[in-house]
Amino acid sequence: MFVYDIGLTPATETKDLATDTTHTVTATIGGEPSMVGSRVVTFTVTDGPNVGTTGVCTVSDDCATDADGNVSWTYENSGPGGTDTIRACFTVADPTGQTGCAEATVRWADTTPPLAACLPGPNPHGENIPPAGWSSLPGAKGGQNEDGFYDLMAEDAVDPNPQVFAVDEATGHVFGPYPAGTIVKWTQAPGAPPAEKKMGSNKGKARAVDYHLRGQGDMLVYAVDASGNASDPLVCLVPPLPK
Secondary structure: OOOOEEEOOOOOOOEEOOOOOOEEEEEEOOOOHHOOOOOOOOEEEHHHHHOOEEEEOOOOOOOOOOOEEEEEEEEOOOOOEEEEEEEEEEEEOOOOOEEEEEEEEEEOOOOOEEEEEEEEOOOOOOOOOOOOOOOOOOOOOOOOOOOOOEEEEEEEOOOOOEEEEEOOOOOOOEEEEEEEEEEEEEEEEOOOOEEEEEEOOOOOOOOOOOOOOOOEEOOEEEOOOOOOOEEOEEEOOOOEEEO
């Protein structure tokens, strides 16, 4: 006696490495209603970063189908990004041992952008972080960071080393990429061409600030991870010269 077919759902899916740790597929055996229950299904990851992994079945621990021919299997992603191929098989005919199988795929990918921040940075000698916001809104006493010293920060759930970029809001000129934690001095100079100058020296003076950046408008900051996900730009306010 034959049971006719097996299907596996979802047939394909993408899971975010930053937020998803498990994947579940459901095998459905189709055929005579009286014959689709209590059929043991074998689940295997045959290719991909989780090849050979084990998982857990529901509704039964032995991966037998329910009365409607359904059984689900869940496993945990323990590898990096990549695409797993999952195969589900069962015995179609007894006693001949003929098997029927179905396949599905799941792509593990980093789809979440990093977080970017522009924090008040130290002065060139690194002795202190000048107080922010003395003259113009929205700081506690006015501006966000009127001296223009910023610590360009970025964090990502998957990439330990996301990169940061600074953009002149007025011209669109892009500075970077820089590693997270880069300290810059931003000068807003309307009418002047955007420019980047390395700060500090190998002799130990003024080494707390990495670059002096000049743009015609305010500084925008965004971060990009190794998968190419980019954060929304942040506006890091600096008043134009002369003050």
